[in-house]
Amino acid sequence: MFLLGKGGVGRSTLAAALGLLAARQGRRAIVVEVSGRGDVPRLFGGSAPAGVESEMAPGVWTLDVDPRQALEEYLHDQLPLRMLADVIGSSTTFGIVAAATPGLREMLTIGKVWELAQTPRRARGGEPYDVVIVDAPATGHGLALLEAPRTFASAAAVGPIARQGRRIAATLRDRSLTALVAVATPERAAVDELIGMRTTLGSLDAELVNGVTAARFSAADAESLREAHAGPQLALGTRRALAAALAADARSRAQQVQLERLAGAVVLPQIAAPEIGVAELETLADHLAALS
Amino acid sequence: MSAGDPVVSAGGALPGGRLCICVGAGGVGKTTVAAAIACARAARGERVAVVTIDPAPRLAQALGFDELSGEPRRVPGSGELWAMRLDPKRTLDELISSLAPSEQARERALSNRIYRELSGAVAGSQEFSAVAKLYELDRDGSFDAIVLDTPPSRNALDFLEAPARLTRFFEGRALRLLLAQGGLATRAASRAGAPLLGVLGRLTGTGVLREITAFFTAIAEMVDGLAARAAAVQALLGDPATSFVLVSSPRREAVEEAIAFAAQLRDARFTLAALVVNRVHFTGVAAGADPAALEALLGPRLAGLLAGQLDELEALGAADAAGLTRLRASFGGLEPLLVPEFGDEIEDLDGLARVARHLGGLAGWTSPPAAQ
Numbered sequence: 001m002f003l004l005g006k007g008g009v010g011r012s013t014l015a016a017a018l019g020l021l022a023a024r025q026g027r028r029a030i031v032v033e034v035s036g037r038g039d040v041p042r043l044f045g046g047s048a049p050a051g052v053e054s055e056m057a058p059g060v061w062t063l064d065v066d067p068r069q070a071l072e073e074y075l076h077d078q079l080p081l082r083m084l085a086d087v088i089g090s091s092t093t094f095g096i097v098a099a100a101t102p103g104l105r106e107m108l109t110i111g112k113v114w115e116l117a118q119t120p121r122r123a124r125g126g127e128p129y130d131v132v133i134v135d136a137p138a139t140g141h142g143l144a145l146l147e148a149p150r151t152f153a154s155a156a157a158v159g160p161i162a163r164q165g166r167r168i169a170a171t172l173r174d175r176s177l178t179a180l181v182a183v184a185t186p187e188r189a190a191v192d193e194l195i196g197m198r199t200t201l202g203s204l205d206a207e208l209v210n211g212v213t214a215a216r217f218s219a220a221d222a223e224s225l226r227e228a229h230a231g232p233q234l235a236l237g238t239r240r241a242l243a244a245a246l247a248a249d250a251r252s253r254a255q256q257v258q259l260e261r262l263a264g265a266v267v268l269p270q271i272a273a274p275e276i277g278v279a280e281l282e283t284l285a286d287h288l289a290a291l292s
Numbered sequence: 293m294s295a296g297d298p299v300v301s302a303g304g305a306l307p308g309g310r311l312c313i314c315v316g317a318g319g320v321g322k323t324t325v326a327a328a329i330a331c332a333r334a335a336r337g338e339r340v341a342v343v344t345i346d347p348a349p350r351l352a353q354a355l356g357f358d359e360l361s362g363e364p365r366r367v368p369g370s371g372e373l374w375a376m377r378l379d380p381k382r383t384l385d386e387l388i389s390s391l392a393p394s395e396q397a398r399e400r401a402l403s404n405r406i407y408r409e410l411s412g413a414v415a416g417s418q419e420f421s422a423v424a425k426l427y428e429l430d431r432d433g434s435f436d437a438i439v440l441d442t443p444p445s446r447n448a449l450d451f452l453e454a455p456a457r458l459t460r461f462f463e464g465r466a467l468r469l470l471l472a473q474g475g476l477a478t479r480a481a482s483r484a485g486a487p488l489l490g491v492l493g494r495l496t497g498t499g500v501l502r503e504i505t506a507f508f509t510a511i512a513e514m515v516d517g518l519a520a521r522a523a524a525v526q527a528l529l530g531d532p533a534t535s536f537v538l539v540s541s542p543r544r545e546a547v548e549e550a551i552a553f554a555a556q557l558r559d560a561r562f563t564l565a566a567l568v569v570n571r572v573h574f575t576g577v578a579a580g581a582d583p584a585a586l587e588a589l590l591g592p593r594l595a596g597l598l599a600g601q602l603d604e605l606e607a608l609g610a611a612d613a614a615g616l617t618r619l620r621a622s623f624g625g626l627e628p629l630l631v632p633e634f635g636d637e638i639e640d641l642d643g644l645a646r647v648a649r650h651l652g653g654l655a656g657w658t659s660p661p662a663a664q
Contacts, residue, residue, distance in 0.1 A: 008319015037549070037552070039545055225594070237582060241586060244577040244601075248601050250635070270608075
């Protein structure tokens with residue numbers, strides 16, 4: 001399951017919440033990020049070294065994919081000569097090879113994601129997962145990730161990476177195996193990107209709108225607030241309270257306009273908490289249960 | 293307020309402000325902040341160019357362009373504000389074209405598949421072409437100030453190291469080793485490169501390797517020029533006239549990214565001139581409101597709804613205040629400039645002027661802010 005969307009829409013948070021939801025349903029889930037920033041473990045109130053599969057909550061694992069480590073694994077899987085694999089897996093050589101091969105980084109990342117979804121796993125000692133949830137990079141780079149296997153399969157007609165590319169591309173194409181989930185906030189730019197993705201990807205398996213504020217006031221209510229705000233002899237605090245409510249109402253109405261463009265999307269509430277932790281993730285998981 | 297109103301107090305010269313680079317994670321409103329800074333400076337009578345990467349359609353419309361363009365165009369009704377939307381592929385194409393020794397060399401490079409992929413959406417090329425454009429506009433000398441919006445990135449190094457990385461790429465070992473394969477280098481280099489090439493070939497398939505070799509052969513004559521350009525661009529990033537403006541939101545993820553970004557800027561010895569926190573909810577929006585007076589005014593039902601709304605705003609404000617506290621603790625003396633949450637409202641020049649009012653200290657910029 002790939003979570004795609006504009007930067008700042010809360011992909012990591014929703015990926016973590018989906019992990020919790022899967023675990024609730026008794027499935028072994030892993031939430032994969034590619035940022036190198038450890039955002040997902042932090043949501044669970046912990047941390048995990050890059051490149052290590054770590055259990056953050058019962059049944060929910062996380063992994064921050066390190067492309068260099070993915071290359072090493074791939075080489076050990078593919079090359080008979082261990083020494084040579086060590087040489088080419090070294091950081092200097094990796095830098096050179098990765099720089100000389102556009103898209104290789106993406107290819108290795110998606111290759112690792114594919115490996116996580118295999119039963120049995122190809123990685124030594126790896127336990128299989130029922131669900132692999134990918135917190136993909138922001139829209140453009142996220143799509144590049146999905147494109148990489150096909151690009152490699154067509155650029156390299158023969159050779160192991162072409163075979164690998166074809167195999168991964170087939171998995172990604174098979175929508176009974178791979179789900180594409182788009183995330184947006186109820187704002188014009190994010191919704192524009194989501195609608196653009198529908199076209200680019202052909203179809204989406206689910207659409208999530210994150211950070212939606214509750215619509216509290218009817219049109220008549222808003223009119224009453226406006227009248228009251230325009231009235232004479234209001235105390236400053238009262239006038240400010242009315243102004244704040246009117247501004248919030250205007251934002252909520254703007255959100256509703258954007259929501260109408262995404263009929264059928266799962267709506268997730270804005271969370272007003274200094275820090276998102278397991279409790280907030282559980283709440284989001286409740287809302288996401290509508291998905292399954 | 294219209295865009296023509298004075299939105300900032302007139303300042304003197306802008307030390308450290310001729311080139312202004314807005315950096316930060318995706319989704320925090322970098323483009324809006326960059327455009328607002330440019331707008332405010334143009335309102336002060338400066339001739340300003342703003343280079344944006346991927347503006348939201350409405351903002352693009354407000355800035356007067358509907359499509360990618362290679363050169364800045366004047367924004368109607370905004371003084372001397374010029375705007376351009378960066379076309380990374382075109383910028384790189386132009387660079388290659390200007391460096392190619394012959395028409396054939398140009399064609400060979402531009403038609404190569406590896407080049408086409410490199411110059412497309414591949415990470416790094418956007419960053420490089422952004423700074424390359426900044427360099428060109430700076431050399432051109434026709435603007436008092438240039439404001440650059442940068443590609444969304446989780447890693448400041450993607451951007452700061454783009455020139456150096458492309459230099460290494462063009463002149464580095466990969467090139468020599470691959471040229472050796474193409475039969476253009478010495479036998480010794482060829483021997484040294486053989487195992488690496490063998491593995492690379494095995495890994496990627498021979499088709500890719502052939503394309504890569506062809507690409508490096510095609511640009512061999514341009515390497516010195518490209519490296520020189522990348523070095524000049526790198527020097528420009530570190531120039532005292534270049535200042536970085538870090539844009540964040542008060543949300544936890546963005547705050548963590550901003551802190552990491554700032555550390556990377558500091559390590560690379562770039563000067564952080566300002567920290568802008570965008571889309572802030574404030575606490576105390578209804579401080580002093582009298583519930584009894586509101587109930588008398590609105591009736592119990594609507595007063596109840598209003599109270600719920602105010603509680604929610606207060607909670608959002610408190611959440612953002614926690615993010616700001618964390619930012620202030622990490623940024624020491626650099627007081628963040630706070631821009632309120634405007635929702636979807638910032639989509640024209642008036643909207644940009646509203647944002648700019650909150651950046652007064654930045655746009656006024658009468659003395660160099662304390663460096664971190």
